[in-house]
Amino acid sequence: MASRGDKRGATYNQLESGAERSRPILHQNAREIQPYGKIAKLPIALDEKVCAASAENLNQILADTITLRDLYKKHHWQVAGHTFYQLHLLFDKHHNEQGELVDTIAERIQSLGAISLAMAADIAETTIIPRPPRGREEAPVQISRLLEAHEILLKEARTMARQADEAGDDGTNDLLVSQVIRTNELQVWFLSEHVVDVPLVRADEAKAASPGR
16 A cells, blocks of 8 residues: 555656656757857848948947946936936936937847847947946036037947948938937937036026126
8 A cells, every 4th residue: 555655756746747848948058049240141131241330330339328328327326416306307217218229229230130239248348438436426527427428429320320321221320310319419408408507596697797608
């Protein structure tokens, strides 16, 4: 006569049997299916060399956009002062808009048959936006850092848009002009107005009357 333990063991075995196909296969390793920097040619009517050149440019834009996005989040958390509430919300809004650009740029790279950068270490090695300190800074310094980062991005985006146009890569040119450049220009405007030196509650008549002001 089988013991209760034997019956329990048999029941477990019965439950496990037949589930082999649904059991996760863990600790898998294999070679990459596509190395970084190589093009998997897609039928998008663009020469492989054009795709490679555009992908290289876009990965630089991607690295800098990810860095700018994260810089906005850092300042969102750490902003201080009497404009805290306004800047806290503005920084987060701009962070989300840059996040949307990140997805769009990465998807364009993939649609060119290339591989987009993704991991933090790779972004840190690639970006040309200066790294901020870990600590907290005053709001005017935060804004200055963001404006400098925007300018870096805009300079390279304009150059790369012209290169894409000359190569006949209309999709990349359109992305850079209609989304990257226009989004960054608009954000620059919103930021810049926060560092104009105007009085908060009373107009400065002396400054207004001064010649050249």
